[in-house]
Amino acid sequence: MMGEDPETFTQEDIDRSISYLFPSGLFEKKARPLMKHPDDIFPKQRAVQWGKDGRPFHFLFYTGKQSYYSLMHDTYGKFLEIEKYQDRMRAKGLFSEVTKEVTLADSRWLSKEELEEILVEPISDHDYTRFVQLLERILAQPYCSIEEEYIHKFRRQLEVQSKKQKIEPLQYDADGIAFSMGEGRRKTATATTVVRDNGLGKISINGVDYLQYFPVLQDREQLMFPLQFLGRLGRHDLQCTVTGGGRSAQAGALRLAISRALLSFVEESEVETMRQAGLLTSDPRVKERKKPGQEGARKKFTWKKR
DSSP, X not given: OTTOOTTTOOHHHHHHHHHHHOTTTTTSGGGSOOOOXXXXXXXXXXXXXXXXXXXXXXXXXXXXXXXXXXXXXXXXXXXXXXXXXXXXHHHTTOOOSOOOOOOOTTEEXXXXXXXXXXXXXXXXXXXXXXXXXXXXXXXXXXXXXXXXXXXXXXXXXXXXXXXXXXXXXXXXXXXXOEEEEEEEEETTEEEEEEEESSOOOOEEETTEEHHHHOOSHHHHHHHHHHHXXXXXXXXXXXXEEEESSOHHHHHHHHHHHHHHHHTTTSOHHXXXXXXXXXXXXXXXXXXXXXXTTSSSSSXXXXXXXX
């Protein structure tokens, strides 16, 4: 920049000078200084609670937990307002038990730590339980929907676990028939399943019909449960391969493999339903090892006095 004419110096010359002085050009994100917001570094502090004359501002100051008791007072006031509204509806003859419900699906109550952060004061487990019980008393009222916005202030959305589920896209064979593959494990059994669309409900396991492979009814129910749960019986052909383990473990491994393969055929809303039904969760249980000095994993040797 030294010796350049300032009258003809353009923005392009400035950018070129910066690039020369700073190899990163200050445009690289790693070269930029990072600063956190003060609220993330310094914890919230309570404001001054009394005036120049030494008198506290809040009438609950001497309780020691003024924010908590103020919250309980406001919440109980909401409860009384709902009861008054219901009494007015009864007096007019318009009261009905069938009313709009408050939607609480996919959400939870604030935890004790989150509530303490809002109140900026510590509370005991007993205090937290009393507050949640008061909110649940409000929800038990038929006309609780008039305070729905207030209730949702103390709820937090739950993360939908099904979004973490990896779903493979559908594949197509030479005839244009869609198919999907899935794998599953149970104890020492490993299963692989190919689910084909537009089928007749044929199921083969290691080249054998499933009725012959699983003579026990309970194992067949494990195998068919994913199809029955989704209402897809008779719509798919299944070609399964399973190795290792016993019949019960193989049935569990096949159930998980079929469920994972069906993910490619169902809608996104059904994936969460499958997860809640336990179809996408592998069973971690295994046989417990025998312990030394014992007859088995838990069983002890018979004690004899003589």
